Each structure stands twice: as structure tokens, then as C-alpha cells.
Amino acid sequence: MDMALLAVDDVTVRFGGIVALSDLSFEVERGQICGLIGPNGAGKTTLFNCVSRVYQPTSGSIFFDGEDLLSVPAWRTAAKGIARTFQNLALFPTMTVAENVMVGAHAASRQNWLTAALRLRTHREDDQLRSQAWELLTYLGLQDIAFRPCAGLPFGTLKRVEIARALAARPRLLLLDEPASGLTHAEVAELADTLRAIRSDFDLTILLVEHHMQMVMGLSDNVVVLDFGKKIADGTPALVREDPAVVEAYLGSGVA
């Protein structure tokens, strides 16, 4: 099967007078890391929200593994194999880091009010979830804070916790919204290594939104560039970097 894992087709999103995305089409191939870049307000997060079904596009369609994604509600995307992180975090502050990661596996677990109250299967499933969370946290170097509540932890650390939570869903497609924000230069390099490792260890396709150009260009197989909701370039990092439209879009914004 040659079909792209994610196909965005003619997607338009309007908020009143604002056109956040305008006839956007692109594809993400299996196993790729696809960079999605563009100046502030270009519509990157809006696209994430469409794919994770938080927003309904005004028009257009999105296919995931050949299936029409726009008929899938947000809470079912995890079960379909899509997981994401958030630009400004959407963690559960009163829960511990480990519990946050365990919620990430919600779709893959079955416990309900009755079985949980009567502890019918709780032991085994919860133990399993707990050790899976522990493994993921260890993998991401977060084991020391596993039992700390999220509230009060540094932003950069929490961005990493969100990656752990997303991985707990065992996704096929991982959407990362600015994972490097709040990190030092050295940490950004380390994150790039981590993302590379994640892709192969978890057999993932990654759609990466990031302002850190060096990281995106070094990591991505393919880069899609947005400006004012429109796609202005799409290709390998080397091609996109030389693209006059891209240079133009980034002129003055100090990113390129």
C-alpha cells in the first residue's frame, strides 16, 4: 500500500473574518518526519487542531491511513493511532507525571466504574499501565519526577512529559507542536536525538511544528511551509531553504 499516512486535502479554516488555513493540501508519508513551519499565526496549530479533531475545518478533507478523519470525533483519534502534544501544554496539573502518562493509555485500556470499584481487573491492567508509564518515563529520562504532580515543574520538562503521554497511546502518527520551546541550545540538540530515536523505536510518523529552524531542517525528511494559512513551499529541507517564497516570508521575522 503506497497511500500516505496523512493526507490533507484542500483544507480551509475560517474564524469569522480570519482565514487561518486556506486550501491547504499536503501529504505525510509513512515513517517520515515532516516539518511544518511558518511565521507566527501562519496556521500550524490550527492544522494540528483539525487533525486531532479539536476544530472542524470550514471545508476540505483529511484522510488518515485512507480513512476520512473528519467524521472521527477528537476522543477517538487516540484509538485511531494519532497522538499530539500542545504548544501551551494540555496536561493534568494535579495529577502526577506518571498518572498523566497513564491517561495517555486511556484508549487502550478497558476498566470501567463497575470493574474498577469491584477491582475485577484493576490489578493487572493498572499494574501494566504503571510499568508502561515507568518505562516511557525512563526512556525519556523523566523517571526522577515520575511521582511529582505536574503543577510546578518547568515548562521544558512538561513538554517532554507530554511526549511521554502521547507515546503511551502507542500512536502511528505523532503531532509535536513546538517541542523545543523553553529549551536551551544543548537541550535542543538532545531533543533532536530523542525524536530520531523515538521515530525508529516506536515505528512512528512525525509531524513537527517548530520555530527552531536548525532542528527542523536537520530532522525532517520533508518540510511544508505555511504563510497566512497558505502553503508556500513543500519539499526536502535543502529545496525549501532555497525557495524564494520562503526566504521572502521569513524576511524581517528573523527566523531564517
Next chain:
Amino acid sequence: MTTRTIQHGSTEHRIWQVLLYGGIAAVVLAIALTQPDYRMAQFSAVAAWSVALLGMNLIIGYGGQMALGHSAFFGFGSYLTAILYADYGVSFVGTLPISALAGAAIGFLLGLPALRISGLYLALVTLALALAFPAIAKMDQLSALTGGANGKLAYIQWLPPTWLPFTVTSAAWVFLTLSAFAAVLFLLASNAMRSRVGRAVVALRDNQIGAAVSGVHPATWKTSTFAVSAAYASLAGSLMMLAVPIVTPDSGGFLVAVTLITGMVIGGAGTISGAVIGGVAVVWLPELSKHWAGALPLVSESDGTALSTAVYGAVLILVVFVMPGGVVTFVRRLRARFVVVVPQVPATSPPVAHAAPLSPTPELEMERP
């Protein structure tokens, strides 16, 4: 004083748990064997109230849904048990599952429109429920069932069984029975909150979008939390009939709603054990306030009674400021100075080369602050 670290699930932890729960059981038994009947009725009421407060805690404390009108479910449960027992010959225990299921069904139905509103709006709508309850209970069309404005009497026969190894009064037997029911209901709720269920409920409270993209279906979990908490409140009303043989329209009214909110806040919203503390506070704080008001200097005995409500209010304000998060959170913080319970690291974790040794971490709080 050094802080002691105990591994969760270790022998030492088990011993402490056995001591704690054994101690509670011993206290309950001691109360049953020593307290006079009028006190016993109060202790019985604590058991019933604590179940209602637990229900409130599930929806408000854990679920973050401002459902403030649970007195309506409480009153409903009392009426249901009174009517089924007195008019239809259903045994007391037989009325309990009916009360739970009916409460859950109504709670579920009310939980559906509640999906569309939150915060202040939900608070207002649910309080309206508490306001409407007495009027509905008094309706002429229902008075054959409810007894109208006078309320409904149901003296439930509840005598100590002969197999008991000790002799207790029937009031004490009522207390023991209600304590046992409450204990089971507490265990069930605690199990649920420590599982995937509790994580889903709290996740929705903390961040609904984060929960939804993790696969937590908001509507399912919010309405089911509503249903379960309503079932608890309804069951509490049923249990109360054993302690107090009359239910009136006001049993489900606004004052009871406020009482429930008060008890929840004092005990600690989002804690399981806070519901018991709240039950104690709800039963004795008004009485103690009267006592304290009478003891105020420069106040005559009769003024003291008039001032009791003011003292009651002052105590509430004091609790909120001195112990934000309720008594349970306060006690936990105190305890954390002496004992820290460290969660067990899962056994199956693979050894990782770069993993630093685990430093002592704060207790894994399965109950939320």
C-alpha cells in the same frame, strides 16, 4: 525530627494500614457499645451524611462539575425508601438497590444537559433543583405518596440479630449497620478513584482537551460521574431513613444543599476520607457553635443561642483560611513532615544505563488536594 520514608506496599506500609483501619473499626465498635441512644442517632447520621458527601465529592471534588443541588437526590432517596418500605412492603435492604439505580438514572438524565453548561451556570441550575425539590414533594398530586407538607414517616424495624457475639441496643445496631454500608461504599469509591476511572474523571476536570485527545470521551465520563454521585446521594438519603424515621419536603431542600457543600469544603473537596470529617462537621458543628456562642463572655444565655449561627459562620471562615483544602489536606500536610510514602517503582522496569538513582519523591497522592 527526621522524615521517615515508607515504601508503598511494603510490610511497614501494610502494618500502618492495618493499624489505621483496625483503629477505625475499634472506634466504631466502642461507640456502639458505650454511647447513649440520643448520641447514637447522631453517629448514625454521620454515617449517612458521609455517604452523601462522598457523592458530592465525586462530582465536584474529583469531577470539577459544580453540581450543588445534591440535596434533591438525598431527599429523593429518603422518600423512595420511606414509600417503598411503608406503602409497598419492600424490606429496607431491598429499597437500597432501587434507590441507587433510580438515583443513578435521574443523575444520568440530568447529567446530559449539564454537558452543555459549566461553572456558575451549572451551579445555578443545580441549586434550582434543590430549591424546586420541596415544592415538588409538597404537590397535591403527590401527597398520597409523599404525605404532603407533613412529610413521610417510616419506622423501620431494625433489631440486632441473635448471632451477634455481643449485645447492643437497636440504636447501636442501626449505627453499626450504617457504618458497614458506608464502609463498603467508601471502599468502592476509593477503588474507582484510584483506577483508570478516577484518572479519566480528574483528567477531564484538569484539562478537557488534553483528556479528549488522550481518548477520554467527555460525555461518557461526565454523565457517568453524575450518575454515580447521584446514586451515592440517593443511597445516603435511604440510609438516613434508618437513623431518622421521617422525611419532609425540606429534607431535599436548599438548606440541606448548603449543608452538603459546607461538609464537603470542611472535610476536603477531592478527598475520599474528607467525606467522613465532613459528616462529623455537619452533625456537630451547629451544636458546638451553639455551645461556644453561649460560652462567649458578655453574652447572656439567650443571646448565645441567637449568636450561634454567627459563630457557625465564623468557624467556617476560619476553617477555609486556616485549612484551605479542608481538614484532610491539612492533616496530610502535617503528616508529610514525619512520614513520606514513596510509591513502588514497577518491578518490570528495564534497567537503564543513564537512569539516575531514584531520589525520594513526595507521596503519590491518589486522592486529589
